[in-house]
Amino acid sequence: MPLxxxxxxxxAVAYAMKQINPDVVAAYPITPQTPVVxxxxxxxxxxxxxxxxxPVESEHSAMSAVVGAAASGARAxxxxxxxxxxxxxxxxxxxASLRLxxxxxxxxxxxxxxxxIHCDHSDAMAERDSGWIQLWAENAQEAYxxxxxxxxxxxxxxxxxxxMVNFDGFIISHGVEVVETLDDELIKNFVGKQEKIxxxxxxxxxxxxxxxxxxxxxxxxxxxxxxxxxxxxxxFKEIAEEFAKISGRKYDLVxxxxxxxxxxxxxxxxxxxxxxxxxxxxxxKEGKKVGLLKPWMFRPFSxxxxxxxxxxxxxxxxxxxxxSFGAEAPLYQSVKSTIYEVASKPQMGSYVYGLGGRDxxxxxxxxxxxxxxxGNLIVxxxxxxxxxx
Amino acid sequence: xxxLKGWKDIPIGGLVVEPGSAKKYQTGTWRxxxxxxQSENCINCxxxxxxxxxxxxxxxxxxxxxxxxxxxxxxxxxxxxxxxVCPKNIDPKTKQPVADEKKAIIxxxxxxxxxx
Amino acid sequence: xPLSAIDLAKQFYDKNPGITPGHxxxxxxxxxxxxxxxxxxxxxxxxxxxxxxxxxxxxxxxxIYPYSAWNVPYIHNAFENVSxxxxxxxxxxxxxxxxxxxPADKKLAFFAFGGDGGTYDIGLQSLSGAVERGHKFIxxxxxxxxxxxxGNQRSGSTPTGSDTTTAPVGKKMSGKVQLKKNIVEIMAxxxxxxxxxxxxxxxxxxxxxxxxxxxxxxxxxxxxxxxxVRFWRVADDQAVETSKLAVETLYWPLYEVERGVYRVTKxxxxxxxxxxxxxxxxxxxxxLKRPDAQEIIDELQQYVTARYxxxxxxxxxxxxxxxxxxxxxxxxxxxxxAM
Numbered sequence: 004m005p006l007x008x009x010x011x012x013x014x015a016v017a018y019a020m021k022q023i024n025p026d027v028v029a030a031y032p033i034t035p036q037t038p039v040v041x042x043x044x045x046x047x048x049x050x051x052x053x054x055x056x057x058p059v060e061s062e063h064s065a066m067s068a069v070v071g072a073a074a075s076g077a078r079a080x081x082x083x084x085x086x087x088x089x090x091x092x093x094x095x096x097x098x099a100s101l102r103l104x105x106x107x108x109x110x111x112x113x114x115x116x117x118x119x120i121h122c123d124h125s126d127a128m129a130e131r132d133s134g135w136i137q138l139w140a141e142n143a144q145e146a147y148x149x150x151x152x153x154x155x156x157x158x159x160x161x162x163x164x165x166x167m168v169n170f171d172g173f174i175i176s177h178g179v180e181v182v183e184t185l186d187d188e189l190i191k192n193f194v195g196k197q198e199k200i201x202x203x204x205x206x207x208x209x210x211x212x213x214x215x216x217x218x219x220x221x222x223x224x225x226x227x228x229x230x231x232x233x234x235x236x237x238x239f240k241e242i243a244e245e246f247a248k249i250s251g252r253k254y255d256l257v258x259x260x261x262x263x264x265x266x267x268x269x270x271x272x273x274x275x276x277x278x279x280x281x282x283x284x285x286x287x288k289e290g291k292k293v294g295l296l297k298p299w300m301f302r303p304f305s306x307x308x309x310x311x312x313x314x315x316x317x318x319x320x321x322x323x324x325x326x327s328f329g330a331e332a333p334l335y336q337s338v339k340s341t342i343y344e345v346a347s348k349p350q351m352g353s354y355v356y357g358l359g360g361r362d363x364x365x366x367x368x369x370x371x372x373x374x375x376x377x378g379n380l381i382v383x384x385x386x387x388x389x390x391x392x
Numbered sequence: 393x394x395x396l397k398g399w400k401d402i403p404i405g406g407l408v409v410e411p412g413s414a415k416k417y418q419t420g421t422w423r424x425x426x427x428x429x430q431s432e433n434c435i436n437c438x439x440x441x442x443x444x445x446x447x448x449x450x451x452x453x454x455x456x457x458x459x460x461x462x463x464x465x466x467x468x469x470x471x472x473x474x475x476x477v478c479p480k481n482i483d484p485k486t487k488q489p490v491a492d493e494k495k496a497i498i499x500x501x502x503x504x505x506x507x508x
Numbered sequence: 509x510p511l512s513a514i515d516l517a518k519q520f521y522d523k524n525p526g527i528t529p530g531h532x533x534x535x536x537x538x539x540x541x542x543x544x545x546x547x548x549x550x551x552x553x554x555x556x557x558x559x560x561x562x563x564x565x566x567x568x569x570x571x572i573y574p575y576s577a578w579n580v581p582y583i584h585n586a587f588e589n590v591s592x593x594x595x596x597x598x599x600x601x602x603x604x605x606x607x608x609x610x611p612a613d614k615k616l617a618f619f620a621f622g623g624d625g626g627t628y629d630i631g632l633q634s635l636s637g638a639v640e641r642g643h644k645f646i647x648x649x650x651x652x653x654x655x656x657x658x659g660n661q662r663s664g665s666t667p668t669g670s671d672t673t674t675a676p677v678g679k680k681m682s683g684k685v686q687l688k689k690n691i692v693e694i695m696a697x698x699x700x701x702x703x704x705x706x707x708x709x710x711x712x713x714x715x716x717x718x719x720x721x722x723x724x725x726x727x728x729x730x731x732x733x734x735x736x737v738r739f740w741r742v743a744d745d746q747a748v749e750t751s752k753l754a755v756e757t758l759y760w761p762l763y764e765v766e767r768g769v770y771r772v773t774k775x776x777x778x779x780x781x782x783x784x785x786x787x788x789x790x791x792x793x794x795x796l797k798r799p800d801a802q803e804i805i806d807e808l809q810q811y812v813t814a815r816y817x818x819x820x821x822x823x824x825x826x827x828x829x830x831x832x833x834x835x836x837x838x839x840x841x842x843x844x845x846a847m
Contacts, residue, residue, distance in 0.1 A: 026603035029596060055603045057595055060637030064592035067634065070585050071560070071596025077603055079596070093586055102405035163404060201407055203581045204601055204610065206556045211408035211576035213584030215568045223399035224406045230399075408571065412579035414530030417572075422535060438513035441521070442711060443748060445540040447529045451521035458517035467529035471536030471737075472745035499745075 005183045005250075012143035012175035015182045016082070016108045016168070017042030019150035021052055022190035025106075026077035029057035029068035033087040034120045035172035036110040040082060062087035066094035066107075073103035074212050076202030078154060081105070084172055085112035088126045092133075098165045099134025099228065101212060104157030104197070105165040107135075108150065111273065111324075112172040113359045121360020122172040124272060125325040127301075128333045134228050136166045136235055137302040141258070141276045143180040145299075146170040148252055151190055155242045158197050161234040169301075171274040173360065189249050232303040239300060256305045257312070258297040261287060265294025267375045268313065268349070270338055271322035272298055275356070275363050279322075282368040293372055301334070306341045313338075314345035318375035322368075322388070324357045332385060339382070352380035356388035363389060415467075419446065423470030425499040429462045433480050433496040436460050440474035440497060449474060460496075472499045510715030511552055520548055524579055526557050531577035533569040536744035538708055538734040538751070539650040540566070545711055546619060546648055546730075547580070549718040555617035556580070558601075560594040562626030563587035565657040565736075566650060588630040591638035591647060594620040598643045617722055618645040624665035625655045628689050639698045639727045646721045646728045649691065652736035660739040660791075664689040669786065669795040669804045672739075677794035682804060687811060695729040696765035699832065702726070704764035704773075707733040709752035713762055713773050720764070733760045741790020750788065757785040758812040763819055768831030770822040779816070782809045 010018065017039050020028070028047075030040040046052045059065045062083050069079040083091060088109055098105050113119040114126055127137060136156060140146040146168060153166040170176060185193075201210045216224060236256055243254040260280050262268065269279050276297040286293045296312055298304075313319055319342070323332030331339065335353040342348055354371050357363045367388040374380055403409050436459050441449040448468035450461040475481055475497040483490050492498050511519070526547035533540055543566070547557045558581045561567040567584050570577040585593040598618045604610040622631055627649040635647060654672055655661035662675035667688045669677075677683040696703040702724040706714040714732075721728030733754050735747040742750055754760035755774060759782055762774035783805050786792045795801055 026607070027596060027599050029592075029599075053606060055599045055606070057599050057641065059592060059595070060633060060640070063589060064595070064634050064637055067585055067589035067592035068596035068599070071583060071593040071598075072600040072603075073596075074583055075597045075600030075604075076609075077596075077600035079600075094589065097585055100405065101407075201403070201405075201409065203558065203583055203597060204604060204616070206558070206581060206614075206616070208409075209411040209579055209581045211411075211571055211578050211582045212405070213582075214406055214408050214571035214573040214576060216406045216573040219396060220402070220406070220573050223397070223402060224404075226399040227402075227404050231404075402574070406573060408574060408576035410576070412524055412528035412530075412577065414570065414572075414575040414577035415524070415528045417530040417532075417575050419530060419532065436514070438517040441517050442513040442545075443541055443708070445533065445535075445537055445747075446531075447524055447527075447544070451517055453518065453521065456518070458514060458521050464529070469535035470744075472743075473536055473747060476745035477748050 005185055007181050007183050009179050010143065010182050011038065011177050011179050012146045012170050013038035013110065013177065014042050015143040015147035016150050016170065017046070018184055019147050020080055021046045022187050023151070023154065023194050024052045025054050025080045027055050027057065027069065027072035027079045028081065029059050029065045029072065029079070030081050031059050031062045031065045031087065033062065033084050035112060035176045036082045036084040036087070036108070038176065039108055039110065062090040063094060066091040066098060069105050070094060070098050070101065070103060073105045074101060074203045076199040076204055078197055079105050080107070082108040082110070084110040085126045086115055089114055089129060092130065095130055095133045095135065100224070102163040102231070103165060104154065104163055106150070106153040106157060106168065107165065108168045108170065110172040110176040111169050119359040122174050123324045123358045123360065127167065127169050128325045130167070131302055131333060134164065135302065136164055137300065138166060138168050139272045139298060139301055140168065140170040140175060141274055141297060143175055143178070143182045146175055147182050147184060148246065148250065148254065151193065152242055152246050154194055156235065156239055159238045160198065162231055162238050163200065164231050164235070169273065174274040185250060193246065193249055235303050236305045254299055256300050256308050258299055259312070260295040260297065262294035262296060262312065264292055266292040266317040267320070267372060268294050268296055268316050269320045269322065269368070269372065270296045270298070270334065272301060272324065272334060275322060275324065278363055278365060279368050282365045285365070286369070286372060291372070291376065304337045309338060309341040310345050313342060313349060315347040316349040318350040318352065318380055320352045320354060320371050320375050322354050322356055322371070326355050326358065350375065350378065350380045351382045353385045354388050355385060361389050418466055419469050420466045423468060423502050425470040425472055426502050426505060427463050427468065427470065427472065427474055428498050428500055429460065430496055430498065431460070433494055434460050435480060437479060439477045439479065443473050443477045445471065445473065470502070475499050510549065510712050510719060516548055516552070519552060525551055526559065526578065526580045527570065528577045528579055530575065531570040532572060533565060534738050536737040536747055538747040541708060542648065542650050542732045542734055543621065545714055546718050549715045550617040550722060553719060553722055555615045555722060557617050557619055558597060560584070560590050560597060560620045562590035562622035562631055564623035564626050566621055566623065568657060587626055589634045590620045590622050590626060590631060591634040594618050594645045595638045595641065595643045598645055620645055620647045622647070622649055623657070624649060624651045624653055625663045628664035628691050636698065639695065639701055639729065642700060642726050644726065646718070646730065648730045648732055650732050650734035652734045653688065654736070654739060656736045656739050665691065668808055670791045671794045677798065682798055682800060683795050692731050700726045700767060702728040702764070702766050705731045705760060705762055707751040707755050707760055707762060708748045709755055710762060710774060717764060739791060741793070742788065753780070753785045753788055756780045757782045758816045759785045761816055761819055766830070769826045769829065770819060772819050772823050782812050
């Protein structure tokens with residue numbers, strides 16, 4: 004029977020991992036990811052899972068160790084945030100390039116400097132071209148569900164890519180919510196056993212991992228990664244379908260809220276979507292045709308989906324919780340480039356908000372919508388919500 | 393270099409799934425000096441075999457004992473370490489190199505072997 | 509007991525023990541022989557080797573795609589993380605054994621190889637962490653005393669007076685002015701570790717130490733003198749000669765430290781002057797032309813003599829006095845498969 008629990012997002016992720024019972028977890032503590040590792044370490048200490056845990060001496064080693072473990076055929080997990088993810092950066096690319104189905108939970112937090120421990124998306128955005136699949140949770144429930152689904156996507160034979168489950172630091176990681184968890188047995192069956200591909204520990208078929216790949220083959224291997232990413236939307240949909248059968252919760256590449264007849268569409272990642280939904284409810288009462296498109300998956304970025312959903316709208320407002328200094332904010336950039344090919348182009352506006360954990364309130368969201376209603380959007384102008392001038 | 397393959401025809405991840413495939417790669421062309429085996433002087437101590445960085449010493453078992461047979465010139469890079477560690481190349485009393493005809497391994501310039 | 513060269517040849521004459529020919533290391537490089545001896549010892553003792561490499565000469569030269577000179581499981585991850593990588597591999601092995609996916613009696617020997625750059629410098633944190641955690645692996649540094657893969661740059665292992673491209677001998681500077689970092693003592697300062705130095709000149713001593721490392725209930729660290737004939741500016745056939753001189757001049761003392769107990773495994777009665785070692789290699793020749801050359805040599809001589817005397821004193825002082833006994837099965841993290 005599904006169980007309703009009042010838990011934090013961090014505990015929800017750890018709980019999913021408990022049910023998955025991975026072979027190896029290697030992690031290093033960093034705020035606000037720490038409780039994920041703490042909860043899991045307790046499961047290990049209590050013998051609730053029989054996972055081997057490696058308490059590494061840095062995030063760089065955490066990612067390095069899970070690369071070693073995953074290459075060996077183990078189901079491996081790590082979690083991090085912010086500068087911890089940045090410290091892993093080099094190996095994050097290697098994990099994807101070696102085609103290892105690692106799962107990593109990221110409690111999104113601002114990158115230094117100055118040092119800041121609160122939520123924004125600059126950590127994950129810095130890894131957007133690393134070759135990882137990026138899933139983005141709005142709340143603890145989604146963080147749990149994505150963690151459960153992640154290995155199925157990563158290990159799929161047409162994919163074989165690592166998955167990053169993003170959930171906003173503190174807001175989701177430390178906020179207590181009601182999360183509906185599924186039975187252990189159900190999760191175990193859903194996740195199933197990994198079909199191992201070229202496991203390093205198969206000594207009768209010795210494999211060389213991490214060869215030096217020059218101009219004669221490196222490009223071909225990158226092309227294979229491009230191809231694997233192309234399979235992800237289809238595979239994700241298949242697995243989401245299966246997951247819906249056991250959970251009743253239906254996921255897709257994007258979450259659509261009041262979108263069908265919406266003339267004004269807002270796009271945002273993560274927990275802010277909750278605040279946007281609340282604001283949309285209010286605006287709808289006032290007769291405004293507003294809606295939300297929330298990417299559940301940011302990498303790969305499913306162009307066709309956005310084109311289908313955005314063509315013919317009056318305006319599209321994109322909210323980014325990270326900046327791309329000297330260029331357009333990452334989510335806006337991605338959405339805007341898809342609009343190039345749609346038949347009927349909406350007006351577009353870019354809003355950066357919430358850097359370093361700055362609060363985003365319904366009135367900020369309303370302000371961005373108001374700009375759209377009055378036609379006051381400039382496609383090449385970046386605006387800021389909640390910033391003091 | 394073998395024929396280059398397209399991206400659909402190679403394993404993912406840059407993995408090399410054929411163990412020891414480097415054996416196909418000829419490093420013997422690098423050689424400047426060529427080791428020459430003078431079997432009559434060899435005591436089959438296997439020092440050359442033990443130290444050879446390229447595993448280019450050809451050994452066979454004769455009556456259960458390993459016998460030095462010569463060199464695999466496909467891989468031998470001609471470093472001369474085999475000749476250097478060969479105990480027969482040094483006079484045990486004077487610690488000086490012995491005359492070439494008494495050595496078990498001598499190094500000769502590759503140019504000596506170029507066919508006209 | 510290590511096997512003689514003849515007995516090893518009997519067993520391996522028609523096999524490539526882990527590493528095969530066709531690698532593209534320089535002619536006369538010491539590194540592949542170090543690998544071969546270590547892996548042969550493991551295989552002769554009934555282990556199947558699993559190898560991890562740090563970025564470096566050995567790594568790039570043995571795995572140029574689509575070729576690999578490894579016929580055993582091999583993984584290279586990055587430069588600074590070979591120890592963390594092998595931690596993950598070794599832990600996956602433990603997990604697979606625990607879950608019955610790999611037979612309980614399967615004997616794997618986990619080797620990590622790194623150059624001095626990947627060990628003394630950029631990989632030190634990863635190495636220290638993995639040893640502290642007690643993973644069962646054997647780390648071997650093939651110490652060629654500089655960043656040779658990238659063309660002879662100074663590392664923490666480069667000796668005083670050596671001419672490198674980033675600490676060159678100039679009109680004002682005498683090349684590297686600092687002493688070589690004492691990595692052996694750093695590693696020996698970890699608890700529950702077996703640490704040793706080896707040199708190609710004494711393969712029996714080398715194999716004995718590998719056997720000890722294989723049997724040791726915890727991580728091991730082996731520092732191997734590894735001549736870079738290219739940048740040490742010696743002839744291609746000098747890798748073994750150079751290591752012999754290194755040992756005979758006390759430049760590279762052969763010893764081991766097992767849980768704090770020191771043992772000098774090769775006593776040198778009448779050491780040759782260290783200047784013999786220095787003068788045999790072209791990497792010191794620019795320094796030797798300087799007016800302060802004698803001073804530099806004298807300082808080095810004093811250092812190697814004092815270090816050797818200290819080692820003998822430590823051997824005496826620590827005899828039968830391990831800092832601690834073997835870890836109890838209860839508190840060791842990686843004890844489930846004695847290697």
